[in-house]
Amino acid sequence: MHVLLIEDDARLAAFITKALREEGHLVDHRSDGKDGLLQASLESYDLIILDRMLPSVDGLKILQTIRATGDLTPVLILSALGDLDERVKGLRAGGDDYLPKPFALSELLARAEVLGRRRPAPDEPARISIAGLDLDVVGRTVSRAGRRIELTNREFRILEFLARNAGRIVTRSMLLEHVWDYHFDPQTNIIDQHVSRLRQKLDRGFETSLVETVRGAGYTIRRSG
Amino acid sequence: MKLFGSLSFRLALIYAGLFTVSVSLLGGLYFWAAIARPLGQVREQLAQEGEALSAVYRRGGADALAPLLERRAGDPSPRLAYHALLRPDGSVVTSNLPSWPRSFTTRWLRIEADVAREGDEDEYEALALDLPLEGEARLLIGRDIEDLDELEEGVRETLVWLLPALALLTLAGGALMSRAIGRRIDAMTATARRVIAGDLSGRIPRGRAGDDFDRLAETLNLMLDRIEASLEAVRRVSDSVAHELRTPLSRLKASLIELEAEPEAGAEPLRRAIEEADRLQSIFDSLLRISRIEASRHAAAFERVDLSELMLDAVDYYQPAAEAKGQRLTASVAPGLETRGDRDLLFQAVSNLLDNAIKYTPAGGLVAVSVGLVAGEILVAISDTGPGIAPEHREKVAERFFRAPSVEGVPGLGLGLSVVQAIAAYHRSHLRFESADPGLRVEWRLPRDDRPEERTD
Numbered sequence: 001m002h003v004l005l006i007e008d009d010a011r012l013a014a015f016i017t018k019a020l021r022e023e024g025h026l027v028d029h030r031s032d033g034k035d036g037l038l039q040a041s042l043e044s045y046d047l048i049i050l051d052r053m054l055p056s057v058d059g060l061k062i063l064q065t066i067r068a069t070g071d072l073t074p075v076l077i078l079s080a081l082g083d084l085d086e087r088v089k090g091l092r093a094g095g096d097d098y099l100p101k102p103f104a105l106s107e108l109l110a111r112a113e114v115l116g117r118r119r120p121a122p123d124e125p126a127r128i129s130i131a132g133l134d135l136d137v138v139g140r141t142v143s144r145a146g147r148r149i150e151l152t153n154r155e156f157r158i159l160e161f162l163a164r165n166a167g168r169i170v171t172r173s174m175l176l177e178h179v180w181d182y183h184f185d186p187q188t189n190i191i192d193q194h195v196s197r198l199r200q201k202l203d204r205g206f207e208t209s210l211v212e213t214v215r216g217a218g219y220t221i222r223r224s225g
Numbered sequence: 226m227k228l229f230g231s232l233s234f235r236l237a238l239i240y241a242g243l244f245t246v247s248v249s250l251l252g253g254l255y256f257w258a259a260i261a262r263p264l265g266q267v268r269e270q271l272a273q274e275g276e277a278l279s280a281v282y283r284r285g286g287a288d289a290l291a292p293l294l295e296r297r298a299g300d301p302s303p304r305l306a307y308h309a310l311l312r313p314d315g316s317v318v319t320s321n322l323p324s325w326p327r328s329f330t331t332r333w334l335r336i337e338a339d340v341a342r343e344g345d346e347d348e349y350e351a352l353a354l355d356l357p358l359e360g361e362a363r364l365l366i367g368r369d370i371e372d373l374d375e376l377e378e379g380v381r382e383t384l385v386w387l388l389p390a391l392a393l394l395t396l397a398g399g400a401l402m403s404r405a406i407g408r409r410i411d412a413m414t415a416t417a418r419r420v421i422a423g424d425l426s427g428r429i430p431r432g433r434a435g436d437d438f439d440r441l442a443e444t445l446n447l448m449l450d451r452i453e454a455s456l457e458a459v460r461r462v463s464d465s466v467a468h469e470l471r472t473p474l475s476r477l478k479a480s481l482i483e484l485e486a487e488p489e490a491g492a493e494p495l496r497r498a499i500e501e502a503d504r505l506q507s508i509f510d511s512l513l514r515i516s517r518i519e520a521s522r523h524a525a526a527f528e529r530v531d532l533s534e535l536m537l538d539a540v541d542y543y544q545p546a547a548e549a550k551g552q553r554l555t556a557s558v559a560p561g562l563e564t565r566g567d568r569d570l571l572f573q574a575v576s577n578l579l580d581n582a583i584k585y586t587p588a589g590g591l592v593a594v595s596v597g598l599v600a601g602e603i604l605v606a607i608s609d610t611g612p613g614i615a616p617e618h619r620e621k622v623a624e625r626f627f628r629a630p631s632v633e634g635v636p637g638l639g640l641g642l643s644v645v646q647a648i649a650a651y652h653r654s655h656l657r658f659e660s661a662d663p664g665l666r667v668e669w670r671l672p673r674d675d676r677p678e679e680r681t682d
Binding site: 084102183184216 | 509514521545569573576580
């Protein structure tokens, strides 16, 4: 995945760049708003990670400019600004995701992964088959290795989100945002308890656990298995 | 000099000047109406008489003029008539004037014309016209202007005294006024300087009159109260932040030192260090969140929020946590109650409250959530069967880092309710902590938005 990072804090930028490269991504870094904008127009990227506060050109301006040219590259906004509706502003300007500073690196990586791999597919598949799992999104039914599993509505949505992003890490915040549609820092292990209930239902009678915990990051469903 | 530097004294000076000018103008107007104009009329009358009498002399000489003059002197006019007809050699033909200048000096004269009448000597002043006649003869005719003369003198004298006296009085008054005002302003300046110098307890002394200055002093004092209270709160918070951060920091350091000494010990101290770092980060996150919410005055991001739905979401979200502790989490929610607010923040607040309720309620207990309409407001109530909060601590539970003694030993930062309080205040709503007998009952009243559905998209 080809990532453009526009971030003026040298240490944070080095940190993020290193982590993304370790994940096997190709990273270009620009520390100035103008350079970043220029770079974004010169090359095609899978993902742009954009700091909100930048020297010379404001992050939101860059985002608006990029979008004005019809460029739909996914943009993840990083912001340390104190305004409460900062997230709303960022998303309105055309951002795809928003992460307030300070953030855990694992959170950033997981979100970058999900955003960067997103394909512009207008209709998501109504059936998902992954790792022996069969999800009928319309009929809201699940079966594992042919065996029907009864899930609550909420559990189904957790599983659907995990399955759609199979092979990638899904963090607790991402689950909260996509399954419950609330944006806040849970700080507690409530999500874990939901996942563990889901897991109990999914794994009953099976040797392997379908939903794996990634320590310090979140959850994932492996593609193979 | 200080006096001239003060605005009030300059104002008094301008006021004195204006006052003096207007008094002078008024005096002048009076002088013209009461003295100058009547005097002009007398002069006109004398000029006409002089012309007529000169003509008589030209035609009939002194013999024709003298009886005319004598008759004129006997006229019962309010202004007594005077005359003196002199031959070319200076001898008198007829006269009722006591004296006159020996030779012609000027056409218009003021002549003393005291008249002895019935034993008393009346003082008269006459305005006289000195007319040279044909053949070196001379005629003086006059009219009594004693009243005008007296009036003129009176006005002159009055003005001579009045104007300087007025100027002095207004100046003195101005100086007094400026001192009185200056003293009040000086008191405010002095207080302000005390506050600038760092003594926030300084207050402006108040007078008893309840005048503009007292109201200003009162307002400024209230402002100082507010500033002092805010600063005190900031100081308290930064004190407690510093204090609260010491413990996790020193534990973090201890784990790191342990790791440095024994790198093989590896996992366990590392895990503890990360745990403490997480704890530090969540303290900072919470503090940051509180101050962001408190600093937000505008409600630009407010939208319609279905509180009933939100509460059901929250209950659903916390259901596994309650079940894990063997607690019952029940919800009695009236449908469709809407308020205006920030959906994420409201969820955060409710989530903190539920988190507390589940955390402090013993296993097997009950946490009951209800949402209903009370007196036009939405009442969100969360009751638990935990230890509750002693009445004397209810006021303080929302303070940062406050933890009731009854919950000692249960992990927590003492920031959860501060966040809730900040969110409640941001939504202009009221949060109350009551006894659920036993346990805690949190009552949160939010304004209801019952306007008809609006669609923006």
